Amino acid sequence: MSAVTSQPNHPDHLSPENPEATPAQGPVLVVDYGAQYAQLIARRVREADVYSEIVPHTMSTQEILAKGPSALILSGGPSSVWAEGAPQRDAALFEAGVPVFGICYGFQVMAQALGGTVAKTGMREYGSTDVAVDVTGGAEPASILDQTPASQTVWMSHGDSVTAAPDGFEVLASSAGAPVAAFVDATRKLAGVQWHPEVRHTEFGQQVLRNFLFGIAGLKPTWSTENIIDREVARIREQVGEGRAICGLSGGVDSAVAAALVQQAIGDRLTCVLVDHGLMRQDEVEQVEQDFVAATGVNLHIAREADRFLGALSGVTDPETKRKIIGREFIRAFEAAEAQVLLEASSEGARVGYLVQGTLYPDIVESGGGEGASTIKSHHNVGGLPEDLEFELVEPLRELFKDEVREVGRQLGLPETIVGRQPFPGPGLGIRIIGEVTEHRLDILRRADAIARAELTAAGLDDEVWQMPVVLLADVHSVGVQGDGRTYGHPIVLRPVSSEDAMTADWSRLPSELLARISNRITNEVEEINRVVLDVTSKPPGTIEWE
Numbered sequence: 001m002s003a004v005t006s007q008p009n010h011p012d013h014l015s016p017e018n019p020e021a022t023p024a025q026g027p028v029l030v031v032d033y034g035a036q037y038a039q040l041i042a043r044r045v046r047e048a049d050v051y052s053e054i055v056p057h058t059m060s061t062q063e064i065l066a067k068g069p070s071a072l073i074l075s076g077g078p079s080s081v082w083a084e085g086a087p088q089r090d091a092a093l094f095e096a097g098v099p100v101f102g103i104c105y106g107f108q109v110m111a112q113a114l115g116g117t118v119a120k121t122g123m124r125e126y127g128s129t130d131v132a133v134d135v136t137g138g139a140e141p142a143s144i145l146d147q148t149p150a151s152q153t154v155w156m157s158h159g160d161s162v163t164a165a166p167d168g169f170e171v172l173a174s175s176a177g178a179p180v181a182a183f184v185d186a187t188r189k190l191a192g193v194q195w196h197p198e199v200r201h202t203e204f205g206q207q208v209l210r211n212f213l214f215g216i217a218g219l220k221p222t223w224s225t226e227n228i229i230d231r232e233v234a235r236i237r238e239q240v241g242e243g244r245a246i247c248g249l250s251g252g253v254d255s256a257v258a259a260a261l262v263q264q265a266i267g268d269r270l271t272c273v274l275v276d277h278g279l280m281r282q283d284e285v286e287q288v289e290q291d292f293v294a295a296t297g298v299n300l301h302i303a304r305e306a307d308r309f310l311g312a313l314s315g316v317t318d319p320e321t322k323r324k325i326i327g328r329e330f331i332r333a334f335e336a337a338e339a340q341v342l343l344e345a346s347s348e349g350a351r352v353g354y355l356v357q358g359t360l361y362p363d364i365v366e367s368g369g370g371e372g373a374s375t376i377k378s379h380h381n382v383g384g385l386p387e388d389l390e391f392e393l394v395e396p397l398r399e400l401f402k403d404e405v406r407e408v409g410r411q412l413g414l415p416e417t418i419v420g421r422q423p424f425p426g427p428g429l430g431i432r433i434i435g436e437v438t439e440h441r442l443d444i445l446r447r448a449d450a451i452a453r454a455e456l457t458a459a460g461l462d463d464e465v466w467q468m469p470v471v472l473l474a475d476v477h478s479v480g481v482q483g484d485g486r487t488y489g490h491p492i493v494l495r496p497v498s499s500e501d502a503m504t505a506d507w508s509r510l511p512s513e514l515l516a517r518i519s520n521r522i523t524n525e526v527e528e529i530n531r532v533v534l535d536v537t538s539k540p541p542g543t544i545e546w547e
C-alpha cells in the first residue's frame, strides 16, 4: 500500500500503445456519481492488485459496457435518488452479467433500479456508525461481509436509506438509520453497502472490497504497478523541457515533495518561492527558511507580501470569498517574485512560465473538481486560482493522497521532520479566524496557537495527531470572570483530529490533563481569550478546518 504501488486514474495506462499495461482482465470501472471518494475507491481496488479507473455517471450503460469492464462499482454522490434530475441507471446495467457493487448513492441507485425501496426516513447518519451483520442468513457461497465481525463500526454519510431490498437480494446488515445497510445477490453477482468501505475510518472496508472483487466477482489480482517517482520525473521533464520553474513552497509536506521531484527533473532551473502572506503561525517563516534550506539545499526566495494579502482581505468575512482572494493574491505574489527570480538567475527578459504546486487529489475534489462533485471548499491552489493565470501548472502529486505523498517523500530521502509534518493550509490563519481577518486578531490567534502547539509537542503527541487547528471565533464574545472582574472575551476552539488522508477524520481523544493545561495557559496568557472549547465532530459531518 505504499505510494509507489499506486496508480493514477490515467487513461494512458489502458491504451493499446501501452500493451504491457493492458490487462487480460478488463478494468474495474468506478462510475462516479459526484462522489468525494471516487478516486479513493479506484485506489483501494488497485491496492487489491486489480486495475481500476473512473468513468462519469453521464456515460450511458451501453458506453460503459463497451469498455469491457470486469466489474463495476457505483460510487456515492450528493444527490437524492428522489430529486428531480438526479442521476439514475437503467436496469440493463445490472442485467449484463457484469458484477456490480453499489456504495452509498450507488447502492441506493441499484436498489431503486431493481425494484427495491429508497426512502427519506429522517434518520441521517454521518461519521462513525454501528452496523449489525445478520449472521443467521449468511449468503452462500460468498458474502461481501465474509471475515468481518457480527457487529462492526463503519463510516456513513447519508440522508436517504434503502428500506426494502429488491427481489432476489439477501439483506446482510442494518444500522439504526439504514434498515437495509448491505445486500447481495450472489447469483447475479450484485451487491452493495450503504456505508463507505473505501475510507480508512471504516475498519473492515478493504476486506469488504476484496470480498466483492474476489469472492463475488471472481476477479484475479493481476495488476502490477509502476514507480511513481520515475513516471513523474519523466513527465515533468517532458512538460518543462529546457524551461525554468518556480515552486510555491510552504514548508509543508506536499510542496516539499513536489519541489524534490521537480528538482530531480530539472535541477537548478527550479527556484522555490515562500510567500509570507502575514497569515503564517508564530516564527514559521524564519523556521522554514532555516530548517528547510538546511535539510534540502533548495534555492529559496522569500516573498514578503503581508500588506498585499491583509489589504485584500480587509472587510471580508465569507469563507469562500476569503479563499478566492487568497488564491488570487498567491498568484499575484508569484508573478511579482518571478521578476526577482529571473534577475537572480541572470535570465532577465525570459519568462519562468511554470509554477509548481503541491496540489493533491483531495484539494481538487473538495474544490468541486471531481465529476459532478459538490464544492466543499475552494482550496487556494485549485478552486481559488484566478482566471487570468499565466503560469502553466506543474502538479506532480495531483492524483495522490497525503499518505502516498509521504511515502514518495521518504523514497526521495526527505527527512522525517519534513515528511511527518502536520499539514497547515495554504490560506493559513486567514481561514481560522471566523469573521474579518485583521492584524490584531491574527496576533491573538498566533499567541493561542503557539501555546497549543507547544503543549501538544511537549506531551509527545505530534505524531499521533494529524493536525490541530486552533480557531478564533472573532465575532463571538462570552462573559467571564477573571481577577474578580467581569471579562467579555473571545472563545477559541481546539480542533485536534486523527486522519490518514484528510478525506475522513475523527476528533482526537487528547488526555484531559493536556486539554486542561492548554486551556489554562491560553486563558492566562492571551488576555483577549476567556474561554477554550473543544471540537468533538468527525468528518463527515464537519470538515477539519472551520472555513
Ligand SMILES: Nc1ncnc2c1ncn2[C@@H]1O[C@H](COP(=O)(O)OP(=O)(O)OP(=O)(O)O)[C@@H](O)[C@H]1O
Binding pocket: 247, 248, 249, 250, 251, 252, 253, 254, 255, 256, 273, 274, 275, 276, 277, 356, 357, 358, 359, 363, 381, 421, 422, 423, 424, 425, 426, 427
Ligand atoms: N506560504 C506559501 N508560499 C508558497 N506556496 C504556498 C504557500 N502555502 C501553500 N503554498 C502552495 O500551495 C500548495 C498547497 O498547500 P498545502 O498546504 O495543501 O500543501 P503543503 O503546505 O505543501 O503541505 P501540507 O499539506 O503539509 O501543509 C503547496 O503545496 C504550495 O505549492
Ligand SMILES: O=c1[nH]c(=O)c2[nH+]cn([C@@H]3O[C@H](COP(=O)(O)O)[C@@H](O)[C@H]3O)c2[nH]1
Binding pocket: 323, 366, 377, 378, 379, 380, 381, 423, 424, 425, 426, 427, 467, 502, 539, 542, 543, 544, 545, 546
Ligand atoms: O493548502 C490548502 N489550501 C486550502 O485552501 C485548504 N483548505 C483546507 N486545507 C487542508 O486540507 C485538509 C482537509 O481540510 P478540510 O477537512 O477542512 O476540508 C486539512 O489538512 C486542511 O488543513 C487546505 N490546504
Ligand SMILES: NC(=O)CC[C@H](N)C(=O)O
Binding pocket: 075, 076, 077, 078, 079, 080, 103, 104, 105, 106, 157, 158, 159, 160, 161
Ligand atoms: N454519500 C452518499 O452517497 C450520499 C447519498 C445520498 N445523497 C444520501 O444522502 O443518502
Ligand SMILES: [Mg+2]
Binding pocket: 250, 252, 253, 423, 424, 425, 426
Ligand atoms: Mg500547507
